[in-house]
Amino acid sequence: MSDAPKKLHIKTYGCQMNVYDSERMAEAMGTEGYVLTDDPAEADMVLLNTCHIREKAAEKVYSDLGRLRPFKEAKPELKIGVAGCVAQAEGEEIMRRMPLVDLVVGSQNYHRLPEMVAATARGERPVDTEFPVEDKFEKLPERPATGRPTAFLTVQEGCDKFCAFCVVPYTRGAEVSRPVARILAEAGKLVAKGVKEITLLGQNVNGYHGEGDGGVWGLGRLVRELARIEGLERIRYTTSHPNDMADDLIEAHGAEPKLMPYLHLPVQSGADRILKLMNRHHTAEAYLRLIERIRAARPDILLSSDFIAGFPGETEQDHRDTLALIEEVGFGAAFSFKYSPRPGTPAAERAGVDPEVADRRLHELQALITRLQHESQAAMVGREVGVLFEKPGRLPGQWVGKSDYLQAVHVTSETPLQGALAKVRITASGPNSLAGVLV
Ligand code: SAH
Ligand code: SF4
Ligand code: F3S
Numbered sequence: 001m002s003d004a005p006k007k008l009h010i011k012t013y014g015c016q017m018n019v020y021d022s023e024r025m026a027e028a029m030g031t032e033g034y035v036l037t038d039d040p041a042e043a044d045m046v047l048l049n050t051c052h053i054r055e056k057a058a059e060k061v062y063s064d065l066g067r068l069r070p071f072k073e074a075k076p077e078l079k080i081g082v083a084g085c086v087a088q089a090e091g092e093e094i095m096r097r098m099p100l101v102d103l104v105v106g107s108q109n110y111h112r113l114p115e116m117v118a119a120t121a122r123g124e125r126p127v128d129t130e131f132p133v134e135d136k137f138e139k140l141p142e143r144p145a146t147g148r149p150t151a152f153l154t155v156q157e158g159c160d161k162f163c164a165f166c167v168v169p170y171t172r173g174a175e176v177s178r179p180v181a182r183i184l185a186e187a188g189k190l191v192a193k194g195v196k197e198i199t200l201l202g203q204n205v206n207g208y209h210g211e212g213d214g215g216v217w218g219l220g221r222l223v224r225e226l227a228r229i230e231g232l233e234r235i236r237y238t239t240s241h242p243n244d245m246a247d248d249l250i251e252a253h254g255a256e257p258k259l260m261p262y263l264h265l266p267v268q269s270g271a272d273r274i275l276k277l278m279n280r281h282h283t284a285e286a287y288l289r290l291i292e293r294i295r296a297a298r299p300d301i302l303l304s305s306d307f308i309a310g311f312p313g314e315t316e317q318d319h320r321d322t323l324a325l326i327e328e329v330g331f332g333a334a335f336s337f338k339y340s341p342r343p344g345t346p347a348a349e350r351a352g353v354d355p356e357v358a359d360r361r362l363h364e365l366q367a368l369i370t371r372l373q374h375e376s377q378a379a380m381v382g383r384e385v386g387v388l389f390e391k392p393g394r395l396p397g398q399w400v401g402k403s404d405y406l407q408a409v410h411v412t413s414e415t416p417l418q419g420a421l422a423k424v425r426i427t428a429s430g431p432n433s434l435a436g437v438l439v
Contacts, residue, residue, distance in 0.1 A: 005033055005034065005035045006032075006033055006034045006035075006044040006045065007034065007035060007036070007037040007042055007043045007044050007045070008026065008029050008034040008035065008036055008037065008043060008044070008045045008046075008047065009036070009037050009038070009039065009040045009043035009045070009046045009047070010022045010025065010026060010036065010046075010047045010048075010049060011040075011046070011047070011048050011049065011064065012049045013048070013049065013050050013051040013057055013060065013061070013084070014049075014050070014051025014052075014053060014057060014084065014085065015051065015053075015239075016152055016199065016201055016238065017152075017154060017157070017172075017201050017202075017203070018049050018050075018051060018084055018085075019152060020152040020153070020154050020201055021049060021083070021084070021107070021110060021154075022047075022049045023143070023146075023152075024110060024137065024140050024143070025047060025049070025083065025110050025113055027140060027141050027142075027143060027144065028110060028111065028113050028114060028140050028141060029045070029113065029114065029117070030141070030144070031114070031141050032114045032117065040068065040071060041071060043071075043078065044077070044078060044079065045078070045079040045080075045081065045117070046068060046071070046078065046079070046080050046081070047080075047081045047082075047083055048061055048064060048065070048080075048081070048082050048083065048084070049083045049084040050082060050083065050084035050085055050086035050087060051084060051085050051086065052084075052085035052086045052088070052089045052090075052167050052171050052342070053085070053166075053167060053168070053340075053342075054337065054340035054342075055340045055341070055342070056340065058086050058089075061082065061086050062097065062098065065080070065082070065098045065100065065101065068080055068100065069100055072100050079102045079103070079117060079120050080100055080101050080102050080103075081101070081102060081103040081104070081105060081113075081116075081117075082094050082098075082101055082103075082104045082105070083104075083105045083106075083107070083110065083113075084107055085107055085167070085168075085171035085172070087104045087105055087106050087107070087129065088106035088107045088108075088129050088170075088171045088172070089167060089170060089171050091104055091106070091127055091129040092104075092127055095125055095127060101125070102120040102125055103116045103117065103119070103120055103125065103126050103127070104126075104127040104128070104129065105126075105128055105129075106128060106129030106130070106131075107171060107172055107173075108130075108131050108132055108136055108157075108172075108173060109128045109129070109130065109132060109136065110136050110140065111134075111136045111137075111139030111140050112128055116128060131173045131174075135176075135178060135182075137154065137178065137182070137186075138182065142189065143186070143189065143190065143193075144193075145193035145194060146193075147194070148195070148390065149194065149195060149196045149197060149388055149389070149390060149418075149419040149421075150195065150196070150197040150198075150199070150388065150390060150402075151190045151195045151197070151198055151199070152198075152199050152201050153183065153186055153187060153190065153198050153199070153200055153201065154178070154200075154201045154202065155177065155178055155183050155200045155201065155202055155205060155208055155210065155219075155222065155237075156175065156176065156177045156178070156201075156202030156203070156204060156205050156207065156208045156210075157172055157173070157175070157176050157202060157203060158172045158173040158174050158175045158176050158203060158204075159172060159174075159175060159203040159204050160174055160175045160204075161204065161241060161279075161281075162279060163268070163278050163279050163280060164277060164278050164279045164345060164346045164347040165278060165308065165311065165339065165342065165345055165347045165348075166342070166345060167342045167344070167345060168203050170344060172203055175203075175204060175207060177202075177208050177209050177210035177211075178210055179210050179211045179212070180210050180211065180212030180213070180217050180222060180225070181212070183200075183210065183222065183226075184225065184226065184229075187226055187229055187232065188229055191229055191230075191231045191232045192231075194419065195232070196231070196232065196233040196234060196388060196419070196421055197232075197233060197234035197235070197236070197260075197388055198226070198232060198234070198235055198236070199235075199236040199237065199238060200219070200222075200223075200226075200235070200236070200237040200238075201237075201238065202237075202239070203239065204239070204240070204241050204244060205219060205237045205238060205239060205240055206219050206237065206240035206241065206244040206245055206246070206249055207219075207241060207244040208222060210222065212225075218246050218248060218249065219237065219246070219249050220246055220247075220248030220249035220250075220251065220252045221248065223235055223237070223249070223252050223256060223259055224252055224255075224256055226258075227256050227258040227259070232258065233258060233388070233421050234258060234260050234388060234404075234421075235256075235258050235259050235260065236259075236260050236262060236406070238264045239264055239266060240263065240264065240265050240266075241266075242265055242266075242267060242280075242282055242286070242287050242290055243281055243282055245265070245290055245294070250293055250294055250297050251297060253294060253297045253298040253301060254297035254298050260404050260405075260406070261298050261300050261301040261302060261404055261405060262301065262302045262304070262404070262405050262406045263294065263301055263302075263303055263304070264304045264305070264306075265290075265291075265294075265303060265304070265305055266305050266306035266307075267280075267284075267287050267305050267306075267307070267325065268280060268306060268307060268308050268311075269284075269307065269308065269311065269314075269318065269321075269322050270284045270318075270321040270322035270323070270324060270325025270326065271284065271314070271315075271317070271318035271319075271321040271322060272284055272285075273313070273315075273318060274311055274313065274314055274318050274322075277311065277312070277313055277347070277350075278308075278311060278347070279346075284321065284325055287325070288325070288328065288329070291303065291329055300405075302332035302333065302376065302405040302406065302407075303329060303330075303331050303332060304331055304332060304333040304334055304335075305326075305329075305331055305334045305335075306334065306335050306336070306337070307322060307326070307334060307335070307336040307337070307365050307369075308336070308337055308338075308339050309336055309337070309338050309339060309358050309359075309361040309362035309365055310338055310339045310352070310353040310355075310357065310358025310359075310361055310362070311339045311347065311353070312339070312341075312347055312350035312351060312352050312353065313350065313351075313353075314339075314353055314361075319361045319364070322365065323364065323365070323368055326365070326368055326369065326372070327368065327372075330372060330376075331369065331372055331373075331376075332372065332373060332376035332377075332405065333369075333373055333376075333406075334369040334372075334373075335369075336362055336365040336366055336369060337362075338358050338359065338362045339352070339353070339358060374429075374431065377407060377429040377430075377431075377434060378429045380403070380405075380407065380426045380429060380434055381426050381427065381428065381429050381434075382425070382426065383425070383426050384423050384424065384425050384426075384439055385403045385404055385405070385409075385423070385424055385426060385436075386403065386404045386421060386422070386423060386424075387401040387402065387403050387404075387409045387411070387421070387422055387423075387424045387436070388401050388402055388420075388421045389401035389411070389417040389418055389419065389420050389421075389422070390402065390418070390419075391418060392418070393410050395412070397412045397413065397414060398410055398411070398412050399411050399412075399413055399416075399417040399418065400433075401417070403424075403434065407433070407434050408432065408433035408434065409424055409426070409433065409434045409435070409436055410433055410434070410435045410436070411424055411435070411436055411437065411438060412437075413438060422438055422439070423438070423439040424436035424437065424438060424439060425437055425439050
């Protein structure tokens, strides 16, 4: 046997939390002697970190597994693992449908990955989708330096909201917040390794209620404490629920300069009837008043949201109410999805909207959102904005970073800008990015 390191290929689907989890899994396997590879053909192990949110995402996992068959035939010792939310939701079913899969690890059990891989070497096909009591992150090795100036940090997981369309409460389990001290320690180590921007992650991140000094802390207090870390320049958080936008968090947007002026606050629909059917527990009016309060604290904040087109029972008037809400708020970015019925969710029991109608509504949402996004980008021209540079661009001498408002910005510079936080004057706006010059 050679001593060459074994190679691990990870494919990540879905949300930022999966991106964070994939990094942590790579680190866990690193201690077992695995290094990452982009090429599944040279891998000794392939992990698919999956997403269950919409049917298309979940079914893609099975077609991607099918595509791995020739690799497994060419190299029978190749290990194939399924992690993430499809693993959590379907567990044993994946083993039945896909004999080439060696292990299935649910979203809360990544710390068990090394022992599960060891079990596969004994010819077992382990499945672990239990929700354990211990914090998986505390069982994982310390995070190495990545050379990137930005990092994700999961502070909260799971969801107790049970929106009628959504699988997350089932795939990620009940809401759990990590203790303040552990988050501060992880953030401190990231900053010591060169990280300047941390995005706090949670399915309901603004519902964070972690154990801290003197009792339970909310996200606003956590943000203010993180802001005291010297060398940490930027803080973001995602994703939030409108009903958990506490006063002190709104205040932090006005008072804490390190908290970036960007907020993703999904509302899903602008029609009260649909919001009720979705089990969102707020009205469109309540959302608009909330936006007013957030803008009063931080007038330049860029707001973003998620929308679902064709939720069961959605009428043409409901759809127009959603378009009207989007226009009224003037989102600088947003995502829209065609409703996808998910097994086990209450909405999946209801009669759906005609698929062609849902498609047309989705296109109308997307057209409006794109127009608003372009307007918001164009309004940046002539302004000066902070940009954290993350990597070289495609053209020689070009560097790409993110503005305070999370817009992609290109700048040409002879001195390398990677990792630099600089003021940039925006000179042009394209459909998906801005261009500027260093001030
Ligand atoms: N925790 C976040 C987001 C969860 S999933 C929140 O509370 O908003 C991300 C987005 O996917 C959701 O905001 C919603 O717009 C969309 N989504 C979730 N389930 C869906 C489904 N069954 N069909 C279509 N879109 C869905
Ligand atoms: Fe899903 Fe709703 Fe929870 Fe968001 S708040 S994760 S949409 S159930
Ligand atoms: Fe998908 Fe799971 Fe994230 S279902 S959106 S990967 S929490």
